[in-house]
Amino acid sequence: MSTSSPSQPHAASSLPPVASLLAEVDRGFGRSVERLADFLRIPSVSTDPAYDAETRRCAEWLVAELRGLGFTAEAAKTIGHPMVVAHHPGVGPDAAKRPRILYYGHYDVQPADPVELWTSPPFEPAVVDGPRGKRIVARGAVDDKGQVMGIVEALRAWHAVAGGPPCPVTLMIEGEEESGSKSLEPFMHEAKSRLAADVCVVSDTGMWDVTTPAITTRLRGLVYMEVTVHGPTRDLHSGMYGGAVPNPINVLAKILAELHDAERRVTIPGFYDGVGELPAATKSQWDSLGFDEGEFLGDIGLKSGFGERGHSTLERTWSRPTCDVNGIFGGYTGKGAKTVIAAHATAKVSFRLVSRQDPARIAAAFEAFVRARLPEGCRAEFESHGGNPAIEVSENSRYLGAAERGLRTVFGKAPLLIGTGGSIPAVGSIGRILGMDSLLVGFGLDDDCVHSPNEKFELACYQNAIRSHAAMLAEFAGLPR
Amino acid sequence: MSTSSPSQPHAASSLPPVASLLAEVDRGFGRSVERLADFLRIPSVSTDPAYDAETRRCAEWLVAELRGLGFTAEAAKTIGHPMVVAHHPGVGPDAAKRPRILYYGHYDVQPADPVELWTSPPFEPAVVDGPRGKRIVARGAVDDKGQVMGIVEALRAWHAVAGGPPCPVTLMIEGEEESGSKSLEPFMHEAKSRLAADVCVVSDTGMWDVTTPAITTRLRGLVYMEVTVHGPTRDLHSGMYGGAVPNPINVLAKILAELHDAERRVTIPGFYDGVGELPAATKSQWDSLGFDEGEFLGDIGLKSGFGERGHSTLERTWSRPTCDVNGIFGGYTGKGAKTVIAAHATAKVSFRLVSRQDPARIAAAFEAFVRARLPEGCRAEFESHGGNPAIEVSENSRYLGAAERGLRTVFGKAPLLIGTGGSIPAVGSIGRILGMDSLLVGFGLDDDCVHSPNEKFELACYQNAIRSHAAMLAEFAGLPR
Numbered sequence: 001m002s003t004s005s006p007s008q009p010h011a012a013s014s015l016p017p018v019a020s021l022l023a024e025v026d027r028g029f030g031r032s033v034e035r036l037a038d039f040l041r042i043p044s045v046s047t048d049p050a051y052d053a054e055t056r057r058c059a060e061w062l063v064a065e066l067r068g069l070g071f072t073a074e075a076a077k078t079i080g081h082p083m084v085v086a087h088h089p090g091v092g093p094d095a096a097k098r099p100r101i102l103y104y105g106h107y108d109v110q111p112a113d114p115v116e117l118w119t120s121p122p123f124e125p126a127v128v129d130g131p132r133g134k135r136i137v138a139r140g141a142v143d144d145k146g147q148v149m150g151i152v153e154a155l156r157a158w159h160a161v162a163g164g165p166p167c168p169v170t171l172m173i174e175g176e177e178e179s180g181s182k183s184l185e186p187f188m189h190e191a192k193s194r195l196a197a198d199v200c201v202v203s204d205t206g207m208w209d210v211t212t213p214a215i216t217t218r219l220r221g222l223v224y225m226e227v228t229v230h231g232p233t234r235d236l237h238s239g240m241y242g243g244a245v246p247n248p249i250n251v252l253a254k255i256l257a258e259l260h261d262a263e264r265r266v267t268i269p270g271f272y273d274g275v276g277e278l279p280a281a282t283k284s285q286w287d288s289l290g291f292d293e294g295e296f297l298g299d300i301g302l303k304s305g306f307g308e309r310g311h312s313t314l315e316r317t318w319s320r321p322t323c324d325v326n327g328i329f330g331g332y333t334g335k336g337a338k339t340v341i342a343a344h345a346t347a348k349v350s351f352r353l354v355s356r357q358d359p360a361r362i363a364a365a366f367e368a369f370v371r372a373r374l375p376e377g378c379r380a381e382f383e384s385h386g387g388n389p390a391i392e393v394s395e396n397s398r399y400l401g402a403a404e405r406g407l408r409t410v411f412g413k414a415p416l417l418i419g420t421g422g423s424i425p426a427v428g429s430i431g432r433i434l435g436m437d438s439l440l441v442g443f444g445l446d447d448d449c450v451h452s453p454n455e456k457f458e459l460a461c462y463q464n465a466i467r468s469h470a471a472m473l474a475e476f477a478g479l480p481r
Numbered sequence: 482m483s484t485s486s487p488s489q490p491h492a493a494s495s496l497p498p499v500a501s502l503l504a505e506v507d508r509g510f511g512r513s514v515e516r517l518a519d520f521l522r523i524p525s526v527s528t529d530p531a532y533d534a535e536t537r538r539c540a541e542w543l544v545a546e547l548r549g550l551g552f553t554a555e556a557a558k559t560i561g562h563p564m565v566v567a568h569h570p571g572v573g574p575d576a577a578k579r580p581r582i583l584y585y586g587h588y589d590v591q592p593a594d595p596v597e598l599w600t601s602p603p604f605e606p607a608v609v610d611g612p613r614g615k616r617i618v619a620r621g622a623v624d625d626k627g628q629v630m631g632i633v634e635a636l637r638a639w640h641a642v643a644g645g646p647p648c649p650v651t652l653m654i655e656g657e658e659e660s661g662s663k664s665l666e667p668f669m670h671e672a673k674s675r676l677a678a679d680v681c682v683v684s685d686t687g688m689w690d691v692t693t694p695a696i697t698t699r700l701r702g703l704v705y706m707e708v709t710v711h712g713p714t715r716d717l718h719s720g721m722y723g724g725a726v727p728n729p730i731n732v733l734a735k736i737l738a739e740l741h742d743a744e745r746r747v748t749i750p751g752f753y754d755g756v757g758e759l760p761a762a763t764k765s766q767w768d769s770l771g772f773d774e775g776e777f778l779g780d781i782g783l784k785s786g787f788g789e790r791g792h793s794t795l796e797r798t799w800s801r802p803t804c805d806v807n808g809i810f811g812g813y814t815g816k817g818a819k820t821v822i823a824a825h826a827t828a829k830v831s832f833r834l835v836s837r838q839d840p841a842r843i844a845a846a847f848e849a850f851v852r853a854r855l856p857e858g859c860r861a862e863f864e865s866h867g868g869n870p871a872i873e874v875s876e877n878s879r880y881l882g883a884a885e886r887g888l889r890t891v892f893g894k895a896p897l898l899i900g901t902g903g904s905i906p907a908v909g910s911i912g913r914i915l916g917m918d919s920l921l922v923g924f925g926l927d928d929d930c931v932h933s934p935n936e937k938f939e940l941a942c943y944q945n946a947i948r949s950h951a952a953m954l955a956e957f958a959g960l961p962r
Contacts, residue, residue: 377784
C-alpha cells in the first residue's frame with residue numbers, strides 16, 4: 001500500500017504525515033476491536049420499546065467515547081431515541097479556515113430475530129476466523145456500529161497524533177435509522193446551525209470487494225403508493241353478476257399491466273422527466289467493473305435479467321427508474337374456490353427514482369394515470385407511504401476527489417464509483433435541510449448478512465475503514481474551504 | 482285463472498280433468514302448509530356434523546310422506562347423507578306407455594347463521610303477513626323444502642283424485658346440495674337403472690315475479706382455476722433488484738389484463754368455440770321482459786353495466802361467457818410499506834360458460850394462455866377447482882311445451898323463458914350420467930332471502946307451485962312417450 005501524503009501542498013504544511021496516522025491506527029487496532037465489541041454488546045434495538053433503556057445507554061456510551069477525544073458531545077433529546085451530536089473545532093490556527101466535515105451514521109441496530117439461526121449470541125460479539133481472515137460477528141457489526149467506529153477510531157488516531165482533527169468536525173449519529181428515522185428531520189431543522197458543514201460523510205454502504213474501495217455516487221429514490229380500486233358496493237356472486245359489472249381485481253390488473261410498455265419502460269406521462277442519460281465515462285467505468293451478472297441472477301434462480309430494454313443489469317439497478325408492485329390483494333384469498341366478485345382490490349406500488357425525478361410529481365402522475373383508466377362505476381383511493389428523491393453525487397466534486405485520494409493512499413488503487421438500487425432517505429434530508437452534499441464511503445461487503453443472522457464485519461475491512469477515514473480527513477483538510 | 486284441461490287429446494281420455502286436481506290442491510292447502518312446517522322444523526343442516534341425526538330424520542320424514550302416497554321409498558345409503566329415492570309406476574293400464582318423470586330437489590338446508598338476525602327462530606316456522614299476503618319464514622322455506630313440497634303435495638292431489646300419478650314417477654331428493662353434493666354422482670352411477678326417466682324436473686329456481694311463472698332454460702357453466710406465477714427463488718429487496726428481474730405480481734397482472742380485449746371479449750384462443758348466438762326469438766322475448774337494469778345495478782351502487790360490448794346486461798349474465806378474477810394475492814399485504822419483490826403471486830380465475838363451451842378445453846386453453854405469456858425466469862403452477870358445462874334446455878322441447886301449458890293453466894299467462902348467470906352442477910350431472918334433459922321450473926322470488934336470515938316462501942307461491950306441478954304432470958302424461 002502507498003502511504004503518500006496529501007497531495008494539496010498549500011495546506012499540507014500544518015498537517016501531520018498520513019503515514020503517521022495510519023501507523024497510529026495500526027498500533028491501536030487491537031483496542032479498536034475491543035471498543036467495537038463494547039459498542040456491539042449494548043443491544044440498541046430501536047424498533048422494540050423493550051430495549052429503550054439499552055438504546056439510551058448505547059448513545060451515552062458513544063458520547064463518552066467522543067468526549068474522551070476532546071469533542072463536546074451529548075445524547076440530544078428528540079421525539080424518539082437520543083441523537084448523538086458531537087463537535088470539535090479542529091486543532092491549530094488554520095482549522096477554522098478548513099472545510100467543515102459532518103459525519104452521519106447510526107448507533108441503533110435491527111432486531112436479532114431469528115435468534116436461533118445465530119452461531120453465537122447476537123449481542124456477545126465473537127471474533128472468529130473466516131476465509132478472509134478474522135471477522136467480528138454480532139448484530140450491528142457492520143450496520144452501522146462497525147462503520148461508525150471506523151470514523152470514531154480515525155478521530156482517535158488524529159487525537160493521538162495531532163491532538164484532534166485538523167478541521168471542524170461534527171458527528172450526527174442517530175438512534176432510529178432502523179425504525180423510520182422519525183426524529184431525524186425535526187432534529188436537523190432544530191439544530192441546523194450546530195450541524196453546519198461543507199460536506200457530509202456517510203459510512204453506511206459497501207466496498208466493491210475486500211480489496212477494492214468504492215464510493216457510492218448514486219442512490220435511487222422512492223415513491224411508494226397504495227391504491228384501492230372500488231367497484232360494486234358489496235361483494236357479489238360471480239354467477240349472478242359476472243360479465244355485467246366492473247370487477248375491481250380485473251380493473252386493477254389492467255391498470256397495473258399498462259404501467260409498462262413492450263420495452264418495459266414505465267408509461268406514466270412525464271415519468272422520465274429529469275432522468276439523465278448515463279454519462280459515457282460512467283457507463284464505460286461500470287462496464288469495466290467486471291460485474292458478475294450470472295452470479296447476481298443465479299443466486300436468485302434466474303438465468304437472465306428482465307427489465308428496460310437496452311440497459312444492462314447494473315444500469316437497470318443503479319441508474320434506471322422502476323415500477324414494481326410490492327403487494328396485491330383482493331377477493332377470496334383462502335383455500336379452494338369462492339365465486340365472488342370483490343367490492344375492492346388493492347395494490348402497493350413503488351417507484352425507484354433516479355436523477356432529478358420529482359417524487360411528488362410522480363405520485364400525482366400515478367394517481368392521474370390510475371384515475372384516467374377507471375371504468376364508470378369504479379373509483380380509486382390512494383394512500384402515500386412516502387417518497388424521497390434519488391441522490392447523485394457529482395463525480396467531479398472536490399470532496400469526492402479528496403476521498404478518492406485518501407482511499408488510494410490506503411488501498412493502493414483508486415476506488416470504484418458505484419451505484420446502489422436502494423435508498424438512504426437521510427442523504428436526501430441532509431441535502432434538503434442542511435444544504436450540503438453527502439459523500440458515501442462505506443466498508444461493508446455483500447456477504448456481511450446485514451439485517452440477517454450472523455451479521456459480521458471483516459476485521460480487514462474495519463481496519464481499512466479506520467485508516468481510510470483518517471486519510472480522507474487529511475485530504476479534506478487539505479482543501480481550501 | 483284458466484283451468485282448461487290438457488291439450489293433448491290422444492291421452493286425455495284416461496286423465497282426470499286438471500280442474501279437479503287444482504280444486505283438490507286448494508282444498509288441502511291448509512294441510513300442505515302444516516306439512517311444510519313439519520318438514521321445516523327438522524334442522525337438516527348438511528354441512529354441520531352436529532345436525533347429522535336431524536338430517537337423517539328429515540330424510541326419513543320425507544320417505545314416510547312418499548310411502549303414504551303409494552310410493553316405494555327409501556333413505557338410500559350413500560357415502561354422505563341419505564338420498565331419498567321414491568318410485569311410483571303410475572296408475573292405470575296406460576301409465577307404462579307414458580313419459581317417465583324424474584323429480585330432483587334437496588331436503589338439506591344452509592346453516593341458519595347469523596341466528597341473531599332472524600325475526601323468529603329459523604327452525605320454528607312462522608306464518609306471517611307480508612305485502613303479498615302470508616308467507617312462511619324458516620330456514621329452507623323456499624330452498625329447497627318448500628319447492629320439494631310443491632312436488633310432494635301435487636303428487637298428493639293426484640293420489641287423492643286418481644289414486645296416484647298418471648305416469649311413472651321417480652323422485653331423487655338429495656341431502657347434500659348445500660354441502661357439495663359429493664354423493665350425488667356416485668349415487669347416480671350406481672342407481673342409474675332405478676332413476677331411468679324421460680325428463681328430469683328440477684324445482685330450485687325462481688319465478689319472474691309473484692304473478693309470472695318462469696322456466697329457466699339457461700344455466701351458465703363454470704371453470705375455476707388457480708394460477709401461481711413463480712419468479713425469483715426468494716423474496717427480494719426491491720431496491721437491490723427492482724428493474725432487473727421479473728416481478729411475479731407485475732407479470733401476473735399483465736397476463737390477467739390480456740384476458741380481455743378492448744371490446745371486453747375474452748382473448749383466450751378458442752374460448753368462444755361452441756358459444757351459440759342468441760336466437761332472435763329468445764332475444765326479442767328477453768327484450769320484452771321489462772328487466773329493470775337500473776334497479777339491478779343501482780342496488781349495488783352502479784349507474785351502468787360494464788361488460789362485453791354489444792350485449793345487454795341480461796344477455797351478459799344469461800347468455801355470454803365471462804372471465805372474472807375472484808381473488809388475487811402476492812407480496813406484502815399488511816399495513817404500510819415493504820419494499821419487496823415477491824417470489825410468487827396467485828390469482829383465482831373463473832370462467833362462466835354458455836352453450837357448448839367445453840370446461841376441460843377452456844381450462845387447458847387458459848393454462849396455455851398463461852404459459853405463453855411468461856417471461857423467461859417465471860413459471861406457473863395451476864390448480865383446478867372444478868368445472869361444469871353450461872346447460873341450455875331446448876326451447877322447442879315437447880316437455881318444455883307441456884310445462885308451459887301447465888303453467889299457463891295455473892297462472893293464466895305463459896311462463897317466461899329466462900336464464901340465470903349461476904350454475905346448478907346437478908343438472909349437468911343428470912344430463913351426463915342419466916342421459917336426460919332437465920326442466921327447471923321453480924317458484925322462488927328474488928327477495929326470498931335464500932342463504933340469508935329470514936328466508937321465506939310466499940304462501941301464494943307455494944300454492945301455485947303445488948297447482949303447477951299437478952297441472953304440469955297432467956301435461957307430461959298427455960305426451961306420447
